[in-house]
Amino acid sequence: MRHFDADYVIVGAGSAGCVLANRLSENGRYSVLLLEAGGDDRPTRNWRQFGSAALIQIPVGFAKTMKNAAVSWNYESEPDAQTGGRRHSYPRGKVLGGSSSINAMLYVRGQPEDYEGWRQQGCIGWGWDDVLPYFRKSEDQERGESEWHGIGGPLSVTDTRDGLPISETVMEAAEAIGISSVDDINGPSQEGVTWSQVTMRRGLRHSAAAAYLRPAEKRRNLRILKGAMARQVLLESGRACGVAFSLNGGDAEAVAKNEVILCGGAFNSPHLLELSGIGSPKRLSELGISVIAGSRNVGENLQDHFMHALSFRMKEGVRSINQQAQGFGLIGQVLRYAISRRGLLAQSSSQLMLFTKSRLELVTPDIQMHITPATMKPPSEAGGKLVPDDHPGLTFAPCHLRPESRGHVHARSANPAELPAVTPNFLAAQADRDAQVAAFKLARTIAAQPVLASQVECETLPGEKIKGDDAILSYIRAAGTTVHHPVGTCRMGGDEASVVDPQLRVRGVDRLRVVDASVMPRLVSGNTNAPVIMIAEKAADMILADAAA
Template sequence: MSRKYGDFAMHSKTPAQGAYDYVIVGAGSAGCVLANRISEDPGVSVLLLEAGGADWNPWIHVPVGYFKTMHNPATDWCYLTDPDEGIKGRQLQWPRGKVLGGSSSLNGLLYIRGQREDYDDWAAAGNVGWGYDSVLPYFKKSECQERGADEYHGADGPLHVSDLRLRREIAERFIEAAKVAGIPENADVNGATQEGVGYFQQTSYKGFRCSTAKAFLRPALKRHNLTLIKHAHCQRLLLEGKRVVGVEYRQGGQTNRVKANHEVLLSSGAIGSPQILQCSGIGDPGHLKKVGVECLHELAGVGENLQDHLQVRLVFKTRCRTLNDEVRHPLMKLAVGTQYVLTRTGPLTLAASQVCVFTRSREGLERPDIQFHMQPLSSDKPAEGVHPFSAFTASVCQLRPTSRGSIRIISPDAGVYPSIRPNYLSTEEDCRVAVDAIKVARRIATQAPLDEVITDEYVPGPDYQSDEQLLDAARQFSQTIYHPAGTCKMGHDPLAVVDDRLRVHGLEGLRVVDASIMPVIVSGNTNAPTIMIAEKAADMIKASRGASRGAA
């Protein structure tokens, strides 16, 4: 059964009238960056449309608040995948931010850039200007790294990147065990090399989340040339021939249209951007015809090339205390809350994971192909609370999966959720890496000093031993790590949707700027790379405007 987005009763401003130089669709991780950077030019007018509401919910700003905001329809689109054969026909929840800041207001705050080779491979595929040396300045531009500036980091940007404040015995033991297992210690996985084990860095400042709404949008809203319309759900793009000239959106049950003098910038994410394109008649003609949409511009790759990081969760019971013991009872929760209110420290400042590991699933690989997210707690589902025993979680995901899925509309109505087909574990390579990754996790767990405190492997458990059994465990005990990407891929092949300046192939006046343009998903968490993409896009947009002025 299809689901529809709810009608919004609240209006942030009166509907946009007339025309703006730039219309940005989506005030998420990328859209907030674009709104800030493009409106730096006082000579242009910018309209930012956001389908969600304001980021007023206090849990958005408390780092551990993702327990309250994910799967909450007030802040999360609450997407659900189609049943997926690769994970035993299960359907997975795919949280995506329905609020200013988008998923940067909901995510686990983890700041990871990926590997140098990720971007060099993008460039090698013909995407000029996307090699590591070209994108590094944009990572640095956005960053306010609390350690200070150096060759790899910036300290003057709006996005605060901080070290974790919380240290727990089980996390320290995990780090030492990984080192004994042959994984080098790495205090900065966003620096010279990614490989190794260490603590995550997170997008927070003085105990509060630093979303793109807070870092980029809030300061920019003081400018007279930037207009924000909340609760404005884009229905389709407006085309005149092969030029996109504006946007149609709904707000509070009313349909409105707004024109863009220069460009429409689509920043609605790896699900929303291809959905809007398809609802606008841009995509595969055969599929559009099936759902009753007239094809106005053929682009077979719209919605294809979907990639995501699938994590296999291992849970180990321990004889030493973990965060399960600290937050399980009401009085403990009260103490934790009091600590946070008074000092902005303690468990409420936690990112989604504490310890990261980037390593190889097997010998002979040129670079790390798996990533661990270690949490000093465990649960079946975050909303259900922690387990009633001491335990920690070691989730491991394949960094560069070869499985490919799709986002396809099932109705011409942009209010109807699209079909999400990840096609997890659909290739032999992905299956092999999943099995090997579990073996790496178990190898770490058997090393001192971690093995001294582990009493039992709770998930998947000792009954899973053979490669066939381990693959079955991967299919049964896996979850998305919330990194959809690639559905409007950058490139010049038949499935490419945008060129290396993020302009939609064959159309004028339209760019896509978000994680959907990744040709291949980056080797790690996707929020920092999405912010980088928007920083780079903003400069390209400014350059195009400068060139048009010169021509005039």
Template sequence: MDQFDVIVIGGGSGGSAAAGRLAEDGRRRVCLIEAGGSNDNFRVKTPGFMPFIPDASNYRYETVPQKGLNGRVGYQPRGRGLGGSSAINAMIYIRGHQYDYDHWAELGAHGWSYADVLPYFKRSEGNERGGNEWHGADGPLNVMDQRWPNAGSRAFVEAAAQLQLQLTDDFNKPDNSGFGLFQVTQKAGERWSAARAYVEPLRGKGNFDIRTDALVEKIIIENGRAVGVQIRRGGQQEQVRASGAVVLAAGAFNSPQILMLSGIGPAEHLAQHGVSVQVDRAAVGSDLQDHIDYVSSYESPWNGFFGSSLAGTLRMAGAVLQHRLKRTGIMTTPFAESGGFWKSHADAPAPDVQFHFVPAMLEDHGRTKLKGHGFSVHACVLRPESRGTVRLASADAAVAPLIDPNFLDDDRDMAVLRAGVRLIERIRAVSPLADFAGVDRHVVDYDNDAALDAMIRDRADTVYHPVGTCRMGSDADAVVDPTLKVNGVDGLWVADASIMPRLVSGNTNAPSIMIGERAADFVKAALA
């Protein structure tokens, strides 16, 4: 049986940051346990191969049938292996809005206001533009401007300007309002995942043990304290012990699953699966929030967009060769190259719709292959009112949990999404984006609420930002307190997006890394 000071469960965005910071000074014996592999391959590292990343790097979860989506089953890709979802995502560097964090503090997440979290964002960030009041230049997470954005991505921004919509050259100031090109988590033309930032530089360090292909079955709790984990690796069951702390960072789906398998969760639900209850905590697996998203897709005669044609195939073949030789060119694309943040109504405290422009046609998360060329524009509801759940499907950790985002359960979410979809069509109709002669692949009367709502329910799905299932707060029902320690269990912390009391107004990778950074400091303080 192996003994460490700290065990970190999950090598994703939060777990990589937490493990790296806990191990870097050499003072603690740290074991990072990851269910997937190393993700050390060119398809993960090449940004433009994002649609072709191996299934081994993606859990490819699905939801239960969604009544708000006309009974459809939604798709929930989640990263598997070192880097987690930062190894398969669109690499967009977004923190959210100042309002998000100030609102967390108002809700009882004391010490999590914007002023509190900004130093951690800056500490994690290595922005190639340099450091300033809002940005860090020396952190391990490399952030850079895109070098080869598509002409259509720029045209989307210029068309927004023609409608007198605000532009921005920095989405990561306190107010993220406006339209522009996104910065990306890349370095020298390659994907820069959280694992490449925090874990790989420490590989081989004597106090840092990285265990991949190891499935955590449960956290071992003795006398009210987390003392280790039970894992399954190579068909064998093992125990790994921790004298100081266990840090759970398996993500918004797997962290509550592991807590429930360990006896922490809704008592009645655990009993149904034969799990002995350690702590009856109804909020474990509850409060699931996700960005519901609609993708408008347009076919275009211009073959400069990504697509399927002889010219497109030849162009991509040359681009792959260029990237393999020089790490330059269009294979550095994050696909979601430009976008914006916009208020659907004037009294919103912060933008409530985010747009992503993709210079390719998308159907069903890119899983349906289309002939020809074109572009897509996403609109997502940034602060949804709908709430869902994660529940056990089995007492076997290898079985995917039951995921129910409960999309569009609240009519307010539909109102916001409807407004966002209508703005996409307005932007598309304005030059220079209109010059690409995009033809809507899903024609609908945009002025007819009922028709548009039916189209949205037929086609909307996640944009991959689930949070909230191990909610942080100061109330008695919260799963973790504001130091991220699990209520009711000593020696156990959570360090991923599941702790967010409310979904941030933007992509969740950078905030998850910030959470991991903070968790490391909280654990260090507790072990001092």
């Protein structure tokens, strides 16, 4: 068995783990060991998976990497009752950078009210005024420094390049129904429609690995182990003292002199806690796992954004990504990217972001739409792959931002190699179903505005025959799926039933923290990567303050 030791042992080199590895090793006082089950995200270092690692760097490569087993855990949910008993695919990054290395790179913080809600739920120190400095600290904002944004931080945030004219027409159509253009959805007000901002730098993906690990990886006090699959947190006399893991197939153990920090995300962190004897006593006993610390809410409180899509065939002559992604158009785009790092290959999943309310009486938006000038062939025609339609296309993908439905994630057995069971429970709450139907209708209303309708040939998905709330909801149940924003399974709170306290310390166990999306008490109003990086920046300061005390 191989043995390692460090002041801090971090499990998981995803967004949070990369931030912590950088910040905890920054002052040179502490040694840090970072364990990552996957491999390197760079093709020069990852020759066995050269193609996957190369696609990570090219922004549009997310369409291939998200479900690539070489760099993704490829979780699949249990059959979901409210969505026709379907299983939902959950790509999660299994590579340096974690999901920030395979996601669509969209930079969204959520609303200030989200964090005020956290504070009101007992998460003292997590209100908007508390977290804004950490968003700014992490950011190198292309638009410059302001009250809301920072420059010179590790993470590059840039504007969408090379947006197509049809996207501008969509903005005009939204304005026709009272949804104004907004310059910055990460500013004072999220409501409106705007060009997306993304985590890219010079036409390349700027993941947490690129932003935080690259500057730190040569420090003598930071060691990064790839192919390190955590099996169990080692506990002694009520405190965490290390981690047992496999290293490229062999047994290994790491001793933590100060703390063990779990950064596995909303699925892996609660799973590892349960494998280590921290969780519901009844559930652990049924799995044959000795109970070290009873914590009945480990793995509970799973929340996620649920999305459906409306697609439109545009009239001939309308420019869309479909033409760019095929034949001579694709050849031209490849050459353009090779020369200038611009064009199709430097795109994310969504050129436009739209935030609005499903009901007028709401104070803040509860609907988000990802909008992009592209459509895909049905899986039956494309062999299950993402293949662009032959004709010009436009897709609206609405989701409900603040779902009331709750799911859970739990270990299936005491075997660390067996992935946990994920039960999302989408659309279990009536409010979620109502909001989804309202979002569908809103997307149709935008598409029906004369400025946009004049360029639409027809609605292809689900098609104009789907009318009435019942039929719309049936379509959403049959076709909707996750936006890949799972959170909440190690809930932070001021109450004893929460899994971690506001300093992200696991209740009932000393020297053990969780720092990732699983600690969010409630899902934020938007994409989750920027908030996770903020959480880790703030956690680093708390950890260092405790060490100095």
